[in-house]
Amino acid sequence: MSASRRWLRTEYVLPVVAFATVLVAFLIVPGLAGEQLNQGSYFNAFQGFAPLGLVTLAVGLPLIAGEFDVSVLGMQALGGVLAVRAGGHSGLLGVAAAVAGCGLLGLLQGIAIARLRLASLPVTIGTYIALLGLTNVIASNNTLTYGNLSASVWVDQPVLTWFSPRSLITFGLCAVAIVLFGATRLGPELKAMGSDRRAGRVAGVAVERRVAALFTCSAALAALAGALFSYSSASASLDPGLQPLILAVAAAVLGGVSLSGGRGAAWGLLLGALAVALLEELFSIIALSNSTTQIVFGCMLLFVVSADAPDLRTTMTAAATRYRRTDGVELP
Amino acid sequence: MSAIPIRRPPALDRVGAGRKILAVLGLATGVAIVIFAVLTRRFLTWDNIKAIFSSASLVGIMALGLTFITLVGSLVSLAVAPVAVVCAMAFLSALGLGLVPALAIAMALGAVINAGQGALIGAWNVNAVILTIGAGFLIDGFAQTVHGGKIILPAGGGYATLNSTPLGVPVAVYVMVGLAIAFQLVLKRTVLGRQILLVGSNRRAARAAGLPIGRITTAAFALAGASIGLGGAFLGAFNTGASTYLEGTLTFDAIAAVLVGGTAITGGRGSILRTLGGALAIAAISDVLLLRGLATGAQILFKGVLVVAVVVLTQVRLSGRDT
Numbered sequence: 134m135s136a137s138r139r140w141l142r143t144e145y146v147l148p149v150v151a152f153a154t155v156l157v158a159f160l161i162v163p164g165l166a167g168e169q170l171n172q173g174s175y176f177n178a179f180q181g182f183a184p185l186g187l188v189t190l191a192v193g194l195p196l197i198a199g200e201f202d203v204s205v206l207g208m209q210a211l212g213g214v215l216a217v218r219a220g221g222h223s224g225l226l227g228v229a230a231a232v233a234g235c236g237l238l239g240l241l242q243g244i245a246i247a248r249l250r251l252a253s254l255p256v257t258i259g260t261y262i263a264l265l266g267l268t269n270v271i272a273s274n275n276t277l278t279y280g281n282l283s284a285s286v287w288v289d290q291p292v293l294t295w296f297s298p299r300s301l302i303t304f305g306l307c308a309v310a311i312v313l314f315g316a317t318r319l320g321p322e323l324k325a326m327g328s329d330r331r332a333g334r335v336a337g338v339a340v341e342r343r344v345a346a347l348f349t350c351s352a353a354l355a356a357l358a359g360a361l362f363s364y365s366s367a368s369a370s371l372d373p374g375l376q377p378l379i380l381a382v383a384a385a386v387l388g389g390v391s392l393s394g395g396r397g398a399a400w401g402l403l404l405g406a407l408a409v410a411l412l413e414e415l416f417s418i419i420a421l422s423n424s425t426t427q428i429v430f431g432c433m434l435l436f437v438v439s440a441d442a443p444d445l446r447t448t449m450t451a452a453a454t455r456y457r458r459t460d461g462v463e464l465p
Numbered sequence: 466m467s468a469i470p471i472r473r474p475p476a477l478d479r480v481g482a483g484r485k486i487l488a489v490l491g492l493a494t495g496v497a498i499v500i501f502a503v504l505t506r507r508f509l510t511w512d513n514i515k516a517i518f519s520s521a522s523l524v525g526i527m528a529l530g531l532t533f534i535t536l537v538g539s540l541v542s543l544a545v546a547p548v549a550v551v552c553a554m555a556f557l558s559a560l561g562l563g564l565v566p567a568l569a570i571a572m573a574l575g576a577v578i579n580a581g582q583g584a585l586i587g588a589w590n591v592n593a594v595i596l597t598i599g600a601g602f603l604i605d606g607f608a609q610t611v612h613g614g615k616i617i618l619p620a621g622g623g624y625a626t627l628n629s630t631p632l633g634v635p636v637a638v639y640v641m642v643g644l645a646i647a648f649q650l651v652l653k654r655t656v657l658g659r660q661i662l663l664v665g666s667n668r669r670a671a672r673a674a675g676l677p678i679g680r681i682t683t684a685a686f687a688l689a690g691a692s693i694g695l696g697g698a699f700l701g702a703f704n705t706g707a708s709t710y711l712e713g714t715l716t717f718d719a720i721a722a723v724l725v726g727g728t729a730i731t732g733g734r735g736s737i738l739r740t741l742g743g744a745l746a747i748a749a750i751s752d753v754l755l756l757r758g759l760a761t762g763a764q765i766l767f768k769g770v771l772v773v774a775v776v777v778l779t780q781v782r783l784s785g786r787d788t
Contacts, residue, residue, distance in 0.1 A: 201594065245777065254540060254594065255730040255776040262717050263769025269762025372714075375543070379602050382595055392592040424609035431603025438596050442589035 144389035148401035148408075151387040155408040159415050166419040172294050174418060179300040180289070180365075182410035184209075185384060186303035187358035188377050189406040190310055190399070191351040193385035195253070198347055199327035199394025204242065204257040205355040206378050207264025208235045210371060212356025213363035214272045217279045224284030224364060231360040232353045238264075239352025243345035253348075268371055277369040285367045299361050306354070307403040314399035323347075328395025383430060384409040386437045393443055491778045502753045513752065515634060521722075521748035522637035523699055524715065525741060528722035529641070529648050530692025532740045535723050536652070537685035538665035538732030539586050539593035544601030545693055545719045546712035548578050551608050552697030553707035554617045557624065564623030568698055575694025576687040578604065583686025587679035590668075601716075608709055616706040627702035637699050641741070644692060648737040651688070661685050666733025714765075721772045722747055727779050747771065 140146075159178075163170050191205045212231035220227015242260055246253050279285060288299045296304075314320040325333035326340055334340050358377075363369040388405025390397030416426045439445065502508050527545055534542050542548075556571035582600050585591045627636055652658035660681045664671040672678055700715075701707040726743030728735025750771065751764045 249777060249781055251777060251780050252730055255724055255780075256773060258541070258717065258720055259724065259769050259772030259774075259776055261769070262714075262721060262772055263766050265714075266762050266764070266766025266769050269760075270766055272762075274760055274762050375598065375601070379598050382598065386595075392595055422610075424606040427602050427606030427609070431599050431601075431606055434599030435596060435603065438599060439585055439589065439591050442585075442591040444588070444590035448589060 144391075144396045144398060144401060147389040148387065148404040152404040152408045155411045155415075159411045162415060163418045168418050168420075170418070174414060175295045176291060176297070177417070178411050178414035179296055181413050182406060183297070183299040183303045183365075184358040184362045184377070185380055185410050185413075186300075186307055186403065186406040187354045188381040189384040189388070189402050189409075190307065191354040191358070192378065192381040193388060193390050193397065193402040193405075194310070194323065194399070195347045195351050196385055196390050196392065196394065197327050197397040198323040198343065199330065200246070200253040200344065200347060202253060202257050202348060202351050203378065204239075204260040204264060205351055205381070206373055206375070207261040207268070208239065208352045208355035209359035209362075209377060210268045210369075210373050211235055211238075211264050211271070212359030213369035214268050214277060214359075214371070215356070216360030217277045217363050217369040218271060220279070220284060220360075220364070221281055224281055224287065227281075227284070227364075228357065228360045231356040235356030236349050236353035240345060240349040242352070243348030246348065247341040247344035265372060272369065272371055274371070276371060277363075279363060279367045279369065281364075282367075284364050288361055288364045299365060302357075302361065306357075307399070307406075310399040311403065320398065324395050324397075326394075327391075379430065379434065380409055380413075381406075383434050383437065386434070386441065392438065392441055488778070488782075491774065494774070498750065498753075502749065505753050505756050507756060508753060513756075515638075517745065517748045517752050518638045518641075519635045520752065521744045522635060522641045523696055523703070524718040524722055524747075525641045525744035526637065526644060526699065527693045527696035527715070528719040528726075528740050528744050529644050529737055530689035530696075531719050532648070532723050532726070532728055532735065532737050533652075533661060533685040533688045534583075534593070535728050535730060536665045536732055536735055537661045537682050538668055539583070539682060539685070540730060540732075541594065541720045541723070542579070542582070542597040542686075542689065543594060543716055543720075544579075544582070544597040544604060546715035547601040547604040547608065547709075548575055548690060548693045549697035549700055549715055550707055550709055550711050551578070551604055552694040553701030553704075553711065554608065554612065556694075556698040557617050557619045557701045557707055560619050560621030560623050563621070564626055567621075567623060568695070571698040572691040572694040575690035575692075575697065577690070579690025579693065580683050580687040583683040584679060586686070587682025605709055605712075612708060614708075616708045617701075618706050619701070624702035624705065627699055640695070640699075641744075644695070645737055645741040648688070648692075652737055657681070657684055662733055664732075718747075718768075721768055724772050724779075725775045727775060729779055730776070743775075 160170070163174075188205055188209065191208075192202060195202045212235050215234050216227035216231040218227075219230035242256065245251065246256055289297050291297060292301060314323075322333070322338045322343060325336060325338055326343060330340060359373075384405040385397070385402060386392065386405070387408050388397065388401035388403070390401065413426070416429070421429070507513055527549060531542060531545060534540070552571040552575045555574050556567050559567040559570045582596055586593045586596060629636055631639075652661065660671070660676055661684075663674070664676060664678055664681050668678065700711055704711060722744035723740050724730065724743070725746055726735065726739035726741070728739055747768055750767060754764045754767060
């Protein structure tokens, strides 16, 4: 494939186009609606990006390798509660407890999935339910409030006007993922695992180890997102609902990840997450109601997932062929 | 000609050994749970068994239909709760027309909403999990727009019939058992049921055999939608009102019942009666934990662990059969 053709592949084009479109909309639409963008708009968008970016990495990296991890929702809830429980005196200790605890659970889950060659979706649905239960047990069935005010203030203080430590941590981890994905063999290996597990194994990818590592990272990232979010809101909720997963999947798909695995890149995940975060802030600037926002994101997800469907192209080719036949043009 | 010795790769041997250990562990745990349950005071009383059946009924009715989606190879629907709530709203609003028309409207609405999703999934092989997440989000947003945050109240009194308890057993339990038998007959005795199993076990073979995969998947989703609509009607009747707050953990409870029943997530293997068993098992275990004085958190935790355990056992058993 020539260099120019290579850059026309979906995994390169989609994230750039999606991000650019959303950015243009973000800059123009508020003006049309009689609202004005200010420094706070960018700050808020990046605040929204802070947890979203982490969860997008947590969902997107396994997706590239052909694994779907629903348990990130549970890890996020558990991470939030662990951080609040353990971080009363030291915020750092709370984050460490959340990341280590969930990372360990993620490792166990990953080893089981890899060793026993389990389908990740039903297993992670089970662990998601179990994690919600565990979160409830640890929190004694009550929403926890976080008393460590200095940690709450620290994570959300403005840095360089537009950013906060919370969003900068997410940017930093995205950068690490991009470097690891692009500059080492990790990227091609994950894609090989996602497109053809057996071929990847034959080509020498240590599939089991990669799967275990992926679920560990995914759990740790989700826990970090949950921990920082609960610091920011000074409380830990027991059930985040499905919304974080929905937004993260939308971000991953806009970032060029194929839901059947084998396609995508870490920088695409970053752009996808930024696009969704900007959209969310845009909707809040033009004061779109919650339900309308939901409808828009729902439609977007339906459209994107349908366009990504494996049999759509076959169906379209078949239809085009039929059309050409009736047109009287001879087929080769 | 001398036979070439076939050596199983060590990785497969590991899976084989793990399989045996898991089977023993699974059996031991199952026996332990049964002993634990029987030794729990008041577990084996008629009132308690009735309580288990009635607490299983609502989720059970929806899970029975959801099994078709899993069997046809479309994994699960993550839009169970939003569809149920919308159907509950439609049921309560239509009660002015009488109970039977309202029930029919709820079931038809559920069937239509789900058939739409099934059509896309069947025709283009769209990722079912993500599509149903998106659809659920959309339906939820739509429901919120329609009811504007208010609770929809019954437009007639017919809902009381659904809450009645003939011979001391709630109507929902009769419906659950009746539906399980009807759906099991559909699955095992009709052409559609056979087709659903074939599409689920081997989509490519089903296509090669000339089966209309799109239509079969749509039908499976429609059956699921009708049962979710019926469950939604009971949901609305129990709560004498409907709003999106009713969604709770309905979706995952229904999925848990299907998975605990042992229906294979990959499709093609399983049955409706297994799901009935799954729903009852979850209800029984929650009941034991409740009798032992454990709080909600522990019950959810145990349910999740049970799902993981059964999923692991089912999959390891199936993959063992294939190698």
